[in-house]
Amino acid sequence: MKKDTVSETEVEAKEEAQPLSQDSVELLDAWLRSQEFAAEPDAPNVAALVAYLSGALSADALHNVERGLVLHPSARTQLRPTREALRALRTLPWSEVAQVRQAEDLTGQVARAWLALAAGSVAAAPSAQRQWQAEGWNAIREKMAAGAIETKAAWANFLSFGSQLRAAFQRVGPAVARSGRDAPPLLWGDLPPDIHLSLSAEVSAEGTLQATLYIQDSWESPSSHLAGTQIHLQFLVNGQTWPLADAEVVEDRAVWTLPAMGTVLGLAAGSLPAAYFCLVLNGAPPPLLAGSLPLLAEVQDAEGKPTGPPVLLELRSEPRWAEEKFHLEIALSGPVRIAYQACQLRLEVVVFGNFRQCLGCWPIRDWSDSPRLLTADCPDIRDTAVPYASVLYAALQPLSLPREVI
Amino acid sequence: MDGDEEKERFKGELKLFCGADEKLARAAFDRFSHPSRRYLYALLRDKFSRDDQEEIVQITLVKAWKHRNAFTNHGRAAWFGWLAKIARHTCIDRIRGTRTEIPIDLLTERDDGDLPFIELVMTNALGREYFYLADVDLLGLDATLTPSEQDRRLLAAQYFYLHDWSAEELLEHLSETRPDSPPVSHAQLCSWLEAPGTLRYLAYQELYFSPERLTAYLLRMATDSTAGDLERALTTMRAARTVSSGLGGWTCLETQAILWRYYRGLTADEMARHIDSDTNINELESIFERCGRMFPFTEQMEKVCRWLDNLDFLKMERPKLIGGESGLWYRLVFEYRYRHSLPLKDIHQRVYSAASLVPYEITLDMLNTWLSGGRLLNRLRRYYEKRHSE
Numbered sequence: 001m002k003k004d005t006v007s008e009t010e011v012e013a014k015e016e017a018q019p020l021s022q023d024s025v026e027l028l029d030a031w032l033r034s035q036e037f038a039a040e041p042d043a044p045n046v047a048a049l050v051a052y053l054s055g056a057l058s059a060d061a062l063h064n065v066e067r068g069l070v071l072h073p074s075a076r077t078q079l080r081p082t083r084e085a086l087r088a089l090r091t092l093p094w095s096e097v098a099q100v101r102q103a104e105d106l107t108g109q110v111a112r113a114w115l116a117l118a119a120g121s122v123a124a125a126p127s128a129q130r131q132w133q134a135e136g137w138n139a140i141r142e143k144m145a146a147g148a149i150e151t152k153a154a155w156a157n158f159l160s161f162g163s164q165l166r167a168a169f170q171r172v173g174p175a176v177a178r179s180g181r182d183a184p185p186l187l188w189g190d191l192p193p194d195i196h197l198s199l200s201a202e203v204s205a206e207g208t209l210q211a212t213l214y215i216q217d218s219w220e221s222p223s224s225h226l227a228g229t230q231i232h233l234q235f236l237v238n239g240q241t242w243p244l245a246d247a248e249v250v251e252d253r254a255v256w257t258l259p260a261m262g263t264v265l266g267l268a269a270g271s272l273p274a275a276y277f278c279l280v281l282n283g284a285p286p287p288l289l290a291g292s293l294p295l296l297a298e299v300q301d302a303e304g305k306p307t308g309p310p311v312l313l314e315l316r317s318e319p320r321w322a323e324e325k326f327h328l329e330i331a332l333s334g335p336v337r338i339a340y341q342a343c344q345l346r347l348e349v350v351v352f353g354n355f356r357q358c359l360g361c362w363p364i365r366d367w368s369d370s371p372r373l374l375t376a377d378c379p380d381i382r383d384t385a386v387p388y389a390s391v392l393y394a395a396l397q398p399l400s401l402p403r404e405v406i
Numbered sequence: 407m408d409g410d411e412e413k414e415r416f417k418g419e420l421k422l423f424c425g426a427d428e429k430l431a432r433a434a435f436d437r438f439s440h441p442s443r444r445y446l447y448a449l450l451r452d453k454f455s456r457d458d459q460e461e462i463v464q465i466t467l468v469k470a471w472k473h474r475n476a477f478t479n480h481g482r483a484a485w486f487g488w489l490a491k492i493a494r495h496t497c498i499d500r501i502r503g504t505r506t507e508i509p510i511d512l513l514t515e516r517d518d519g520d521l522p523f524i525e526l527v528m529t530n531a532l533g534r535e536y537f538y539l540a541d542v543d544l545l546g547l548d549a550t551l552t553p554s555e556q557d558r559r560l561l562a563a564q565y566f567y568l569h570d571w572s573a574e575e576l577l578e579h580l581s582e583t584r585p586d587s588p589p590v591s592h593a594q595l596c597s598w599l600e601a602p603g604t605l606r607y608l609a610y611q612e613l614y615f616s617p618e619r620l621t622a623y624l625l626r627m628a629t630d631s632t633a634g635d636l637e638r639a640l641t642t643m644r645a646a647r648t649v650s651s652g653l654g655g656w657t658c659l660e661t662q663a664i665l666w667r668y669y670r671g672l673t674a675d676e677m678a679r680h681i682d683s684d685t686n687i688n689e690l691e692s693i694f695e696r697c698g699r700m701f702p703f704t705e706q707m708e709k710v711c712r713w714l715d716n717l718d719f720l721k722m723e724r725p726k727l728i729g730g731e732s733g734l735w736y737r738l739v740f741e742y743r744y745r746h747s748l749p750l751k752d753i754h755q756r757v758y759s760a761a762s763l764v765p766y767e768i769t770l771d772m773l774n775t776w777l778s779g780g781r782l783l784n785r786l787r788r789y790y791e792k793r794h795s796e
Contacts, residue, residue, distance in 0.1 A: 019780055019784045020520050020523070020780050020783060020784055020787060021520055022780070023487065023490070024487075024520035024521075024523075024524060024780075025778070025779070025780030025783055025784075026449070026490060026778070027483070027486055027487050027490055027524060028524050028527060028783055029743075029777060029778065029780075029783065030445055030446075030448040030449035030486075030490070031445055031448070031486055031524075031528065032527075032536075032743075032744045033448035033451070033743065033744060033747040034441070034444040034445040034447065034448035035744075037536070037537070037744075037745055042632060043630045043632075052583055053582065053583065054582075055582060055583055055584065055585040055586075059554065062554070062583065062584075063553070063554040063557060066554070066557045066558055066561050067553075067557050069561050069564075070557050070560050070561050070564065070611070071611075072630050073568075073629060073630070074628065074629050074630035075630065076561075076564060076565065076568075076569060077569065079565075080569070080571075083579075141586060144586040155585065155586060156585070159585065207588060260588050263588040263589070264586065264588065352585070353582060353585030354582070354585060355582075
């Protein structure tokens with residue numbers, strides 16, 4: 001066997017410059033050996049894996065789980081079956097998942113952990129917009145690391161609103177949505193006479209959303225009339241808004257810089273029309289723009305893939321849960337009923353990240369001119385009502401769609 | 407309590423110890439005698455029998471109290487250095503069979519300029535940081551990353567190389583678990599998977615066997631057996647009456663011996679007192695020889711070599727990646743020595759056969775140079791000071 005003498009000598013020569021004294025080596029060596037160092041984490045259990053796979057953990061808890069996975073091969077091996085079980089459960093109606101959780105096998109354990117997370121997230125959903133209004137993009141992103149369920153739910157519902165924004169682009173066509181001269185942004189609050197606003201918004205190549213509001217007088221000259229005013233920027237889609245961030249007017253403009261927002265929402269680099277934004281001046285109450293809650297439903301083919309532009313649904317009531325049941329009144333226009341009579345409406349509730357739980361499916365042919373009250377069993381969920389539509393995801397899919405595709 | 411708080415607390419206790427009020431000094435001394443005892447045992451562990459250790463520790467602490475006026479409070483590192491001097495004098499007495507007074511010059515604290523560094527290590531080494539720094543310095547992980555980012559990359563590499571996940575599956579998984587972070591690109595993932603530090607860390611994880619993992623392996627228990635599982639096994643074995651009801655094909659007595667030896671870290675000599683039987687040391691040694699022949703280290707190394715042979719992109723030469731120039735063996739030795747406090751011979755048993763396949767010959771003398779000679783601590787000192795100065 002070849003002895004690695006050359007490298008040993010080299011290493012020695014390099015490392016012996018200014019060495020610790022022999023006494024110090026002995027001291028430190030013994031002291032280190034006498035310490036009880038922080039134990040490495042145990043292998044994560046199924047509940048921890050489910051929370052991890054659902055993006056529901058704080059930064060510290062997430063690191064603990066990943067460290068546990070790095071160290072424990074058996075836990076690593078269990079991740080894939082847990083993930084598969086979780087994916088399958090999310091496609092079943094809530095009531096069926098509640099039945100599955102009685103089992104003692106892996107699927108039963110996953111179902112128990114997942115439903116507990118989902119119930120917590122739904123309970124936190126009503127306060128999501130308030131939290132965004134109060135804290136804004138940068139603060140919420142920072143707070144995500146702390147892992148509070150309210151913040152995680154607020155984030156998930158924002159992502160869902162983002163998917164409504166993308167669907168809205170798809171409905172009018174991205175080229176149309178992102179081209180042409182801007183209409184002035186919708187404004188909520190009192191503006192001094194002869195003051196005009198124009199908003200320019202753009203997603204940079206790095207994914208930062210940069211919005212600049214220019215304030216001008218009636219001669220189109222820069223105006224500092226609003227200097228010092230707090231303005232809240234909101235997304236606006238189909239008459240529904242989502243709070244983004246505050247900015248103070250400095251001289252003739254207000255600037256919002258929202259790093260990574262474009263990346264997180266999957267928005268390509270380029271400009272965004274002002275019509276997709278709403279401005280709220282000096283803490284005016286958030287606007288209630290639509291009589292009903294519009295929700296864009298994805299249209300899917302027999303393989304469960306999106307096909308064609310999304311369809312606008314009208315929610316005639318807030319999504320709400322009472323006495324362990326989901327309730328929603330929903331109207332479908334005549335053309336929608338005719339065009340999709342061989343389809344069913346599938347509804348899911350947003351939980352964490354981009355994950356959702358199926359609530360149920362309802363055939364389109366069962367609708368008439370009147371709105372229909374949909375209900376679905378949701379055992380163990382607290383009574384709650386959510387004042388916006390994007391807590392739900394809707395899809396129109398062929399009635400014959402096999403369950404494995406769902 | 408974090409490292410800085412612990413440092414201040416200890417300093418306060420030493421202040422009382424050096425003070426004029428004897429009652430307060432005694433109370434303070436009693437409070438820090440536990441870490442002092444642990445330190446002294448670690449100092450003496452490989453050199454004396456358990457009985458001798460106990461006596462030397464006792465005498466050393468009595469002498470320390472008696473000569474407390476000679477100690478000047480320069481902090482915790484100075485205290486342990488002073489204690490080591492007294493212990494050394496006591497050891498010499500013990501070997502010579504004498505009982506002499508400590509010369510005054512021996513009681514003078516040394517000042518070789520190392521104390522600030524030792525204090526720094528003592529302050530910062532209580533968490534995972536010390537081991538993490540060893541990962542970065544010795545295995546060559548990316549020093550700019552946080553431990554969390556590092557583990558994320560290592561986990562991705564483990565799933566890719568060891569669990570056959572595709573890149574697409576991994577990318578999906580990475581974005582699912584961090585919905586608030588921008589998605590990882592394919593190119594980023596490739597750079598994670600090809601980083602020499604990552605590959606070296608994976609090799610390290612395959613070769614490193616904690617006491618729990620090695621014991622579970624020898625007893626053919628589940629690979630993720632915890633300390634609790636092994637404790638329960640030990641309790642069961644001690645309660646068992648039949649000699650044939652052990653684990654993994656071993657008898658009950660053999661199972662107990664393996665648990666004591668590889669999980670609890672006792673020597674055959676120490677063990678003879680714990681096993682309720684008339685098994686002699688030779689019989690125990692014979693069990694451990696059989697265990698030694700079953701050790702998984704060579705097999706694991708062969709697995710690592712086969713895995714690396716199949717990586718087409720690998721440009722780095724084998725000695726630099728996992729051989730004598732790589733830091734991999736330092737890292738293994740560091741873990742066995744400082745997390746598990748294994749004696750040199752036990753560490754040698756866990757590394758030499760695997761290293762010989764690289765080929766890299768690790769002898770007991772080399773380990774002695776790395777550890778008692780300070781090679782390993784000196785290397786970490788340089789890295790540690792550089793990092794803290796940054």
